[in-house]
Amino acid sequence: MAVARSETWRLIIDTQLPGARNMAIDHAIMKAVADGKALPTLRLYGWDSPTITIGYFPNVEDDVYIDCCREDGVDVIRRITGGGTVYHDNEVTYSVSIPLASAITYGTILESYQRIGIPIVHALSDFGLHAEYQPINDITVYGKKISGSAQTRKMGTLLQHGTIMVETNIDEMFRYIRVADEKNAGRELAAVKDRVVTMCSLMAPNLRCDHLYQHIAAAVARGFTKEFGITFREESLTEYELELAVQYQESMFGNPEWNLNRKAKINLKN
């Protein structure tokens, strides 16, 4: 379904960065788009080391084995988006920052999750994977989750970021993340692990995320072009965004008070 045939977006293909930096950049882009200082933006990025992000609402102690994370140097970063707790490792992550006035955001929030998920489905199909959107915020292949996403809406702008698991170590994931029994529906941990899947395990176990990264990033951009007719202009972050990102990293995503406590009061200039 094409809804925005004439839109031009900015495309940023980043490298692997620290978790706090990644979340600060997404927040900075959202603010810049809200302020009319940046085009709608699709950003693709990775993580320089295994990192956990936790949604806006969960308690860290409920969802994360925090002692294991500390021992192994796995950062735990709270997102500004809702949703659950995510282990980021050898994946491609995308973020979409667009005005709420964009044609893509019309309808309900649930519909916009689906609409933004479809380009990811297209991207996976470029690698021969038959993926499907599963409400509320998942994409599955053969019924197993390969991608999840989370969205916030602030300042007249939508930010959605999501993962594409490429070579994620599923065993390591559950070394750091707690899954409530109520969510398991009584399943053993092995069965819970079996509900997620990576691109490499489906395609060829000897493939590496590093080798696929640029191809997947390009496929995601193509997916948006295919679905919405978006034209991309590949650009970097602006000075304004870089300054904001430093501020957000210091005040929020690099700050244990923000990361560990949802009710932390953070004073921001912007």
Next chain:
Amino acid sequence: MSAVRIMPQRWQVSEMNKEKKAILKNPGEKLLRVTVHPDGDRIGNVRLAGDFFIYPEETILDIESCLVRLKPEPRAIIEAVEQVVHHKNIQMVGISPATIAEGVCRAMEEK
């Protein structure tokens, strides 16, 4: 949606201010964890946590605040939450006023 149970109104004095918790995952929704500090037979401070979505996110504090001093009765909780949802123009995904009521009542019932 499973039925919401009405909590018993009698409390042991020693249990009155004990932190009480409930966790539920209704079909088609996200996980909700409720932590309540009872204030006598009424709801005291409440914390709602989980992998749901509330827009704007910060209004979770308004939802939690509107529950304080209510009796743990589903209809009263649903009405209070719906009033805040309407007043603050809140949108919920993966959670609902009825689920919040169910979670809070279950938590208050915890022995």
